Amino acid sequence: MPGPELLSSQGLRLDGRRPDELRRIRCKLGVFTQPDGSAYLEQGNTKVLAAVYGPHQAAKSKLSTEGVVVNCQYSMATFSTSERKNRPRGDRKSQEMSLHLRQALSAAIKTELYPRSQIDIYVEVLQADGGAYCASVNAATLALIDAGVPLKAYACACTSSVAWRGNHPEALLDVGHVEEAAGGVCLTVAALPSVDSIALLEMSHRLHMDYFEVVMSRAMQGCKDIEIILDKAVREHLAEGWTKPDVITI
Amino acid sequence: MSGHVSITLASERVNHSVAANNEIPRFFTPGEVVCDLHDFMRGHGTYVEDDKIKSSVAGVMQRVNKLICVHPLKSRYVGEIGDVVVGRVLEVQQKRWRIETNSRLDSILMLSAVNLPGGELRRRSAEDEMAMRQILEEGDLISAEVQSIYSDGSLALHTRSLKYGKLWQGVMVKVFPSLIARRKNHFHILPCGISVILGNNGFIWMGPQAQNLVSREKDDNLVSASENEDNYDCYKGLQTVTRSNREAIARLKNCIAALVASKMMLDVTTLIFAYEESFKYEEVKELLDPEAMLDVAFLTQHRLNTIMDE
Known part of the structure; x- marks a missing residue:
């Protein structure tokens, strides 16, 4: 059962956080003028930009009369990891990430409202330090809100892992790159916390069923915490940009 | 070569908010409960779940009698x-x-909804269909009015008036549609001699005055007669624009950018003040x-406030 030493004897993690602590999240809405909505989000050292175009007329090949077509593109900057590497847009990893992003976000968007339309979501990872997918979902949610796209609820994503304290499993919230690289499981959850539904669930490695519940509930708790942070950012943004519809005429 | 260069750190960026009173x-934010379903009806920006009306966008609530709407700060143009x-x-x-109008579906301008040379009640013949590209071609800008809204939400436009x-x-400048104040009139001629069209969809057009409104409105007959002569002449709208007009347009464009950066409502008053x-x-x-x-946005807001106080 012994895994890598992820917890110190005081119960702190490699970067000094407690097991149930998130990394610091800082975010900003409306960072670009050209797209309909945009957002920037930092989760620890993971930095992500998201831009939303639409809803606009769907391309003829994609057009659907049932609901809006959600089109995602995930890409990582050349300089986003410690090893400088040119990543072509269509590579396997970013294709998979785009699919996962689409799944999580189309669960949140009220797609039935806009038949024959399309929403394009572009996500660029500027710095990857673990949990790039989570940061992308959170940033894309903020960008969608900035664009005024109707959502059922916030879509938040969070990872969690497990460490061993003696023989006790202890779930770790919001896994960083170092912990990710040390091996061990990494559970990614994308959820709509306010309606208690899960949009995407993914796990790397194997985990005994007995411990799954602990890891899962910790990740859900993380999603709830993130929702509160995002909600606060949205309210601040609204207060900043609010103009009273004026009444004067000459 | 020496030019004026100003570079500021990201942390020292100018905060554009103008203290309006x-x-x-x-x-309300997405997923937040607005009220119970029993007494109210749900409108735009809301949905119903568990007998509660919930908001689906981030913005302010508006209640008209029993109808509850939530309006987002900015969104695509919703035509009326x-x-x-x-x-x-x-x-x-x-x-x-x-036609692209910043709406969520492309708008439609029917051939039967435009003025053709030769009077209102002319039949549209097959020749007219062939000559459509001589009236308007890809990339042209038009001003139009929303005639009706199709069931899927796309707009039908018409241009059946000389304006x-x-x-x-x-x-043309693009701004958020929610920044355009709704007024009786959206065609204006500013004192500086520039004609401005504040489109409800957030597209603002500025051009030299002479060709656009005055000549057409003053002598309708003359223009329609001349249109008959050189029908579809694609150069009839072109003229030399004076340097002073060009500068006025550029200044106006920068003023709009300043007002938009401070998120101030745009109408003819704020434009003239700015x-x-x-x-x-x-x-x-x-x-x-x-x-x-x-600074410009602040001074404009200040003048607006003094007018409001009077």
Whole structure:
């Protein structure tokens, strides 16, 4: 059962956080003028930009009369990891990430409202330090809100892992790159916390069923915490940009 | 080569908010419960779950009797019948043009909804369909009015008045549709001699005055007669634009950018005020400086406040 030493004897993690602590999240809405909505989000050292175009007329090949077509593109900057590497847009990893992003976000968007339309979501990872997918979902949610796209609820994503304290499993919230690289499981959850539904669930490695519940509930708790942070950012943004519809005429 | 270069750190970016004397209303965010379903009806920006009306966008709530709506801060243009819009021709199809109007679906301009040379009640013949590209072609800008809204939400436009139609020379600026104040009139001629169309869809057109409104409105008959002569002459709208007009347009464009950066509502009053205040800066390009933009917006807001107080 012994895994890598992820917890110190005081119960702190490699970067000094407690097991149930998130990394610091800082975010900003409306960072670009050209797209309909945009957002920037930092989760620890993971930095992500998201831009939303639409809803606009769907391309003829994609057009659907049932609901809006959600089109995602995930890409990582050349300089986003410690090893400088040119990543072509269509590579396997970013294709998979785009699919996962689409799944999580189309669960949140009220797609039935806009038949024959399309929403394009572009996500660029500027710095990857673990949990790039989570940061992308959170940033894309903020960008969608900035664009005024109707959502059922916030879509938040969070990872969690497990460490061993003696023989006790202890779930770790919001896994960083170092912990990710040390091996061990990494559970990614994308959820709509306010309606208690899960949009995407993914796990790397194997985990005994007995411990799954602990890891899962910790990740859900993380999603709830993130929702509160995002909600606060949205309210601040609204207060900043609010103009009273004026009444004067000459 | 020495030019004026100003570089600021990201942390010292200018905060564009202008202190307007308005209190902050109650905001709603997606998934938040607005009220019970029993007494109210749900409108735009809301949905029903578990017998509660919930918000689906982030913005302010508006109640009209029993109807509850939540309006987002910014969104795509939602058309209403009678709105004045500025749009760009995307495609020429059989009997109609597809127009981009910042709406969530492309708008349609039917051939039967435009004024053809030769009077209102002329039948549209097959020749007219062939000649559609001579009236409007891809990339042209037009001003139009929303005639009706199709069931899927796309807009049907018409240009059946002499004040609408193709826009020839000038500048178009895109802003958020929610920043355009709804007024009786969206066609204006500013004191500086520039004609402005504040499209409800957030597209603002500015051009030299002469060709657009005055000549057409003053002598209808003359123009329609001349249209008959050189029908579809594609150069009739072109003329030399004087340097002073060009500068006025550029200054106006920078004023709009300043007002938009501070998220101020745009109508003819704010435009004129901003334009007048901007003369504090002699050269037009000085207005591109963030501090100058904030200054112009601030002075404009100040003048608005003094008018409101009176």
